[in-house]
Amino acid sequence: MRLEKCWFCSSTVYPGHGIQFVRNDAKIFRFCRSKCHKNFKMKRNPRKVKWTKAYRRLHGKDMTQDSTFEFERKRNRPERYDRNLAENTLKAIKKIDKIISDRASDHIKNRLKTGKVQRQKEARKQLELGIHLVKAPLALAQDSSLCLPKIKVNVSQAQTEENQPMED
Amino acid sequence: VIGASNRRYAHIGDVIVAVIKEAVPNTPLERSEVIRAVIVRTRKELKRDNGMIIRYDDNVAVIIDQEGNPKGTRIFGTIARELRQLNFTKIVSLAPEVL
Numbered sequence: 001m002r003l004e005k006c007w008f009c010s011s012t013v014y015p016g017h018g019i020q021f022v023r024n025d026a027k028i029f030r031f032c033r034s035k036c037h038k039n040f041k042m043k044r045n046p047r048k049v050k051w052t053k054a055y056r057r058l059h060g061k062d063m064t065q066d067s068t069f070e071f072e073r074k075r076n077r078p079e080r081y082d083r084n085l086a087e088n089t090l091k092a093i094k095k096i097d098k099i100i101s102d103r104a105s106d107h108i109k110n111r112l113k114t115g116k117v118q119r120q121k122e123a124r125k126q127l128e129l130g131i132h133l134v135k136a137p138l139a140l141a142q143d144s145s146l147c148l149p150k151i152k153v154n155v156s157q158a159q160t161e162e163n164q165p166m167e168d
Numbered sequence: 169v170i171g172a173s174n175r176r177y178a179h180i181g182d183v184i185v186a187v188i189k190e191a192v193p194n195t196p197l198e199r200s201e202v203i204r205a206v207i208v209r210t211r212k213e214l215k216r217d218n219g220m221i222i223r224y225d226d227n228v229a230v231i232i233d234q235e236g237n238p239k240g241t242r243i244f245g246t247i248a249r250e251l252r253q254l255n256f257t258k259i260v261s262l263a264p265e266v267l
Contacts, residue, residue, distance in 0.1 A: 015219055016218070016219030016220075017219070018221070019213065019221045019223060020220065020222045021224075021225070022209075022222060022223070022224045022225065022246055024225045024226060024245060026246050026264075026265050028267070
């Protein structure tokens with residue numbers, strides 16, 4: 001049993017999945033599902049199709065060089081079965097998987113960092129320009145640093161004027 | 169299709185009766201000769217028990233005689249492993265690649 005890679009999208013093809021196509025020059029193309037197979041029949045180049053691994057690696061969206069890729073190289077010699085070896089391999093696979101996914105997500109995060117910084121800068125600028133849209137007038141009133149100082153004027157009101165009823 | 173009464177379509181490993189439409193000159197075969205052949209590659213997918221599905225790029229058959237030995241001496245292209253189970257050992261051994 002062997003886990004192959006899809007020729008089009010580079011995902012793993014598990015046994016029982018997908019179609020193998022043998023060309024007349026005896027080159028074998030393996031596909032993981034009919035989506036990849038149909039794209040191949042349409043003669044699409046996977047390096048130009050955005051969702052494939054080939055495109056992502058080519059355009060620097062996913063990491064290309066890493067020492068962990070050595071583990072996935074194709075080896076044609078079968079290993080003699082050794083229980084300890086098998087056990088250690090299984091444990092290592094788990095660890096390596098985690099490391100690979102961590103490194104890949106780090107790569108993507110680094111790639112997206114510059115965009116984040118730029119967006120924050122733009123947002124700050126926009127806040128400065130449009131502060132009147134953001135702070136309510138009440139808040140401006142309470143916070144004396146944001147508006148003109150208030151002047152208190154005392155108005156004296158004669159009380160007799162109010163209490164006297166209207167003359168007939 | 170030999171060995172199956174009135175079957176419509178033949179698959180990889182079936183022996184068929186065919187007639188020669190085109191012949192390369194200077195071969196022992198002549199046009200409009202009725203011969204038997206075994207199909208080795210089809211464009212239609214071949215399904216295996218382990219779930220593997222194989223498709224070739226062309227439809228190809230190998231001309232054989234009554235016993236199942238190929239009439240020619242060379243075979244071009246890949247052959248499916250199913251032919252070995254069907255006792256076409258000579259064809260399988262001559263094939264450059266068995267898939």
